[in-house]
Amino acid sequence: MSKGLLLLESPVYVIGRGNCVGQKEGQGPLGEFFDQVEKDEYCGEDSFEKAETKLQQAALTNARLRCHKENGDIDVIGAGDLLNQCIASAYGAAAVGAPYIGLYGACSTMALSTINAVLCLVSGLAQTVAAVTGSHFCSAERQFRYPLEYGGQRPPSAQWTVTGAGALILSSKEPSDVTIRGLQVGKVVDYGISDLNNMGAAMAPAAADTLSAFFSGSGKSPADYDAIVTGDLGHIGGNILEDIMKQNGYDISDKYNDCGKMIYSKDQDAHAGGSGCGCSASVLTGYLLPKLERGEIHNLLFMATGALMSPLSVQQKQSIPAVAHLVEFVREVS
Amino acid sequence: MSKGLLLLESPVYVIGRGNCVGQKEGQGPLGEFFDQVEKDEYCGEDSFEKAETKLQQAALTNARLRCHKENGDIDVIGAGDLLNQCIASAYGAAAVGAPYIGLYGACSTMALSTINAVLCLVSGLAQTVAAVTGSHFCSAERQFRYPLEYGGQRPPSAQWTVTGAGALILSSKEPSDVTIRGLQVGKVVDYGISDLNNMGAAMAPAAADTLSAFFSGSGKSPADYDAIVTGDLGHIGGNILEDIMKQNGYDISDKYNDCGKMIYSKDQDAHAGGSGCGCSASVLTGYLLPKLERGEIHNLLFMATGALMSPLSVQQKQSIPAVAHLVEFVREVS
Numbered sequence: 001m002s003k004g005l006l007l008l009e010s011p012v013y014v015i016g017r018g019n020c021v022g023q024k025e026g027q028g029p030l031g032e033f034f035d036q037v038e039k040d041e042y043c044g045e046d047s048f049e050k051a052e053t054k055l056q057q058a059a060l061t062n063a064r065l066r067c068h069k070e071n072g073d074i075d076v077i078g079a080g081d082l083l084n085q086c087i088a089s090a091y092g093a094a095a096v097g098a099p100y101i102g103l104y105g106a107c108s109t110m111a112l113s114t115i116n117a118v119l120c121l122v123s124g125l126a127q128t129v130a131a132v133t134g135s136h137f138c139s140a141e142r143q144f145r146y147p148l149e150y151g152g153q154r155p156p157s158a159q160w161t162v163t164g165a166g167a168l169i170l171s172s173k174e175p176s177d178v179t180i181r182g183l184q185v186g187k188v189v190d191y192g193i194s195d196l197n198n199m200g201a202a203m204a205p206a207a208a209d210t211l212s213a214f215f216s217g218s219g220k221s222p223a224d225y226d227a228i229v230t231g232d233l234g235h236i237g238g239n240i241l242e243d244i245m246k247q248n249g250y251d252i253s254d255k256y257n258d259c260g261k262m263i264y265s266k267d268q269d270a271h272a273g274g275s276g277c278g279c280s281a282s283v284l285t286g287y288l289l290p291k292l293e294r295g296e297i298h299n300l301l302f303m304a305t306g307a308l309m310s311p312l313s314v315q316q317k318q319s320i321p322a323v324a325h326l327v328e329f330v331r332e333v334s
Numbered sequence: 335m336s337k338g339l340l341l342l343e344s345p346v347y348v349i350g351r352g353n354c355v356g357q358k359e360g361q362g363p364l365g366e367f368f369d370q371v372e373k374d375e376y377c378g379e380d381s382f383e384k385a386e387t388k389l390q391q392a393a394l395t396n397a398r399l400r401c402h403k404e405n406g407d408i409d410v411i412g413a414g415d416l417l418n419q420c421i422a423s424a425y426g427a428a429a430v431g432a433p434y435i436g437l438y439g440a441c442s443t444m445a446l447s448t449i450n451a452v453l454c455l456v457s458g459l460a461q462t463v464a465a466v467t468g469s470h471f472c473s474a475e476r477q478f479r480y481p482l483e484y485g486g487q488r489p490p491s492a493q494w495t496v497t498g499a500g501a502l503i504l505s506s507k508e509p510s511d512v513t514i515r516g517l518q519v520g521k522v523v524d525y526g527i528s529d530l531n532n533m534g535a536a537m538a539p540a541a542a543d544t545l546s547a548f549f550s551g552s553g554k555s556p557a558d559y560d561a562i563v564t565g566d567l568g569h570i571g572g573n574i575l576e577d578i579m580k581q582n583g584y585d586i587s588d589k590y591n592d593c594g595k596m597i598y599s600k601d602q603d604a605h606a607g608g609s610g611c612g613c614s615a616s617v618l619t620g621y622l623l624p625k626l627e628r629g630e631i632h633n634l635l636f637m638a639t640g641a642l643m644s645p646l647s648v649q650q651k652q653s654i655p656a657v658a659h660l661v662e663f664v665r666e667v668s
Contacts, residue, residue, distance in 0.1 A: 003410070003432060049650065080436075085438065091524075094522040100520070103438060118457070308420070
């Protein structure tokens, strides 16, 4: 049994999913699938950071509406984001009023918060748990790279932080067609990449480590799944993942896609693809899970990837540690 | 049953505890109780941030030595800290090599990471889980307030960030005298305090909310406990907590203490007391749990408190949201 692997004896049910994205994401190939496209990049607030809280709140509201829950029905909320001290999540959780587990997984947070929700349910801590995350292009650029006003040029390997948020509501008691049957918590993997504009390459080895650990521990293989989707390795990281998995003895090429590749079209000038917590969060809740609901696919390995560096650690010449967490979604129709 | 409350049917065992603190903490009233006092504020590194990783690693090593475990025996590590993007924890977890759950709870992280460890064990994800956190005065001052070179004056309500780290190793299988029997995940509470130099006042209402929820949900009262200790409300916040609890119908005054009050003496110029993730982490692992091990106390409500603001949110005129998480430690000797 691999460390960090949990195969559930009883399923956990995905009863609610919701999202809210920005205008660029709404104009992308998946635009029609999102619950809500917010055209104002400030979401009516006076800062990008406050807008990020609004995106998280909108995603959770859309998830709640889908399963007819009030904020008061949520037993525990687990959330995180890219902002320093995860403030978008903290202010969002304050508004919900439920006990709060703060998480930091960088762009892996949609998977990490889903795993946290599963642990809350299986342990008996809660019966209804929310998993929320999001990101905002403007707040991420100024925090991690340059303020937008600086007009810094982006190299082709750079990814575009998604403005958007996603939320899941999981239940241990209320049945639904889409369930979670397994999860793999990932290790921190550091391959020595130190270029903030090449996150895909930094994260791909972590994704390969987690996916290989899951296959090895569960006895499953790529053939057992209809879709294997990573969070936001983008075009460069995605190709590296396929290569490493082949070296590890797993050919995922005909099942594999990446949320960062899917969310923008080539003419949207997003270079190596989308990134940010909101990337995999919005694609999972808007595009992937509905495919399970409709029976177009019957199972899905969803693996969100995170680059755990900070601008400070990069200035201090440290390389970028990365992590990837995996959740196994299965359609179970009686 | 209160939301966020978990009373364990089978205990979780505290098999290892360890810590490492800085020179000022070593010179304080609890100095003799700590495993390791690091006199070099850089811990042999070239930055305070890298030193913070070293402190976490030392704390975990001391915890491992106490229960004769190797890094390879740890199934999952949960950790977090105050640095942007929690880099001290990420680099520390990379060195351990175990699956990693990144947490953000500000100064509540010792309780949050312990709760996370319990959830990992009770859910069956793991059998041996590490909970680690720490903080560093120099890195916290420059990130949250002013660089030390600026020489900013500290008001009397300011708390002193502890240089130190603490770690616990919990097991679901290996019995030990000190166990965990309950936990209460706290809500985010925002009472409108916006003064970065008065964190105790911002956090006290969250502590009162969590402690009242635990008493109400568990049917217990202050009379059932030998000690009730908060993380780092300090002198000002601690008094506010006692007052609010009285209003809520619970007199905790003869059982109550605060790690931020305990770690420095009055002549150490720490104003309102200690703070930082390392404060409650070092006091819990160095001073409180040994009292349980020796049978001087038989149970302990440990509640670490966190102020979830960032310098950016304060600049944007937002108030300081706070959270407190509670863990019930019980000495069980057959």
